Amino acid sequence: MKISFSKLLLNWKSPVSGRNFPVGVLQKRLDSGLYVFSYNISVVEEAKAEGFIPFIGISDIESVYESKKLFSVFERRLPNTKRNDFQKFLSDNDLQGSDDVYWDYLCVTKGKLATDSLTFMEPIVYEKNYVLFSCEVAGWSYTKSKNRDFQQKENIEFIVRIDDVNPEDSSAVEFIDQENHYERVGYIPRPFNLLFYRLLKQKISVYSKVYHLGKEDNRPHVLIYTEDIEREIIERETDLQYLIEYHD
Incomplete structure (x- = not known):
């Protein structure tokens, strides 16, 4: 399965109301290969009232962040690529020839962890x-x-x-x-x-x-x-x- 998204919406689910807040946008630039992250300022201001805190290292909500590698706050959502279950994931999703398995992994799994209220959403x-x-x-x-x-x-x-x-x-x-x-x-x-x-x-x-x-x-x-x-x-x-x- 070829993943074709170049944009993922970062959703924060409020522990107070259960509302979903698309607080930011993570993009993978196809021309440069750079990762780009920006906040949805108006949404962040709403989410702050229910406890949302901008991420360490990319905390200025008015800035646009660029990086050659995936931002560390999102990288922790990735498994060890050498594990057998990750290799099975690549095989099951026909991603062995992927140019960026990290990005494709986020597109497929939405980066869900059991330990927090963040997840990525398809555009x-x-x-x-x-x-x-x-x-x-x-x-x-x-x-x-x-x-x-x-x-x-x-x-x-x-x-x-x-x-x-x-x-x-x-x-x-x-x-x-x-x-x-x-x-x-x-x-x-x-x-x-x-x-x-x-x-x-x-x-x-x-x-x-x-x-x-x-x-x-x-x-x-x-x-x-x-x-x-x-x-x-x-x-x-x-x-x-x-x-x-x-x-x-």
């Missing part, structure tokens, strides 16, 4: 007039008891629509299972919902397909997409560009 991708985004369904712990068993089902699709009566989020976008009495499955996670909310407001159709179920709780993982949408429509959302990666 929304714009490619060949398609908007593409894959994610776990948010809110599944509240809705799973009312949903049907998705195991061994094929070609499952959900309706994607705005939830106009959500008291927690005025831009909420929900997944609806039309095969189960139009039961709510969950939501597009914040802050990615903002782009799809705005597209839906413009009467642009948004679709979704289930491609995986979580091992522990059968949480649906979905591919969200649009068809035949001009790039300028996406570029118009200037405040959301940090969420988006453009592929030629």
Whole structure:
């Protein structure tokens, strides 16, 4: 599997409210090979109120940091590359010929550790007039008891629509299972919902397909997409560009 992302969003989950805060963006420059990290200043200011502290060594939230090697705060999320399980990981994901196994490892595993509240998230991708985004369904712990068993089902699709009566989020976008009495499955996670909310407001159709179920709780993982949408429509959302990666 060839990993094509050059951008990952760094998410911090608040231990106070459980909210997700995309506090920064880590990029791998394809032309120079440099790692680049920058903070989302407005998001960081919100997160600070719930306990977020900028990282040691890259603590100035107004600076853009560049490095030839992965920043140490993120490097600790990588296993020993000589271990057998890491070599198996490369084989399982067809990455033996990778130019940067560290970067590809983060793209696949999202850098998750059991010891903290940080994880990387894939960006929304714009490619060949398609908007593409894959994610776990948010809110599944509240809705799973009312949903049907998705195991061994094929070609499952959900309706994607705005939830106009959500008291927690005025831009909420929900997944609806039309095969189960139009039961709510969950939501597009914040802050990615903002782009799809705005597209839906413009009467642009948004679709979704289930491609995986979580091992522990059968949480649906979905591919969200649009068809035949001009790039300028996406570029118009200037405040959301940090969420988006453009592929030629």
